[in-house]
Amino acid sequence: MKGVSIGVSQHLFILSLLCCASCTSQTKLESAPVKNGMAQIFIKRVGSFLAFGASSARIEVNGILVASLSANESYTGDLTPGQTTIAVSGNLLPGRYVINFEADAGKTYHFAVEPRGDSSIGIPAGFAPSEANGVFRIRPNSGE
Numbered sequence: 001m002k003g004v005s006i007g008v009s010q011h012l013f014i015l016s017l018l019c020c021a022s023c024t025s026q027t028k029l030e031s032a033p034v035k036n037g038m039a040q041i042f043i044k045r046v047g048s049f050l051a052f053g054a055s056s057a058r059i060e061v062n063g064i065l066v067a068s069l070s071a072n073e074s075y076t077g078d079l080t081p082g083q084t085t086i087a088v089s090g091n092l093l094p095g096r097y098v099i100n101f102e103a104d105a106g107k108t109y110h111f112a113v114e115p116r117g118d119s120s121i122g123i124p125a126g127f128a129p130s131e132a133n134g135v136f137r138i139r140p141n142s143g144e
Helices: 008-022
Strands: 039-045 057-061 064-069 074-079 082-090 096-103 108-115 128-132 136-140
Touching (some): 039 057, 039 064, 057 074, 064 074, 082 136
Antiparallel strands (some): 057 082, 082 096, 096 128, 108 136
């Protein structure tokens, strides 16, 4: 019986697949302290089921796509203090859920992204939703 040999091009192909798989969600871990003069957000995707086939929640902060989160994944990022807009949308269906708030330097803001209808918890004052469409919603949480 002959052994199977893999050529250089096949090695490169496998290596490129592994590299792509490691960076698909663009998530960071919550471990860094808040930088001087900055604010920070921590966003966790909660809810174990897929919302109408949407397997990932696309997160935009101030108009920039920062992450695509699957169930139980999270993202941590720095914010310039001031008016902040966070939007979440599904990867398959149109619509998005958007909240706006004033970020203060030195603070970390915790959010949960969940399929709409997963929870009846309201949005606290100071975190005004400006759009409430799509399969996901984002809400402030206690950070636990």
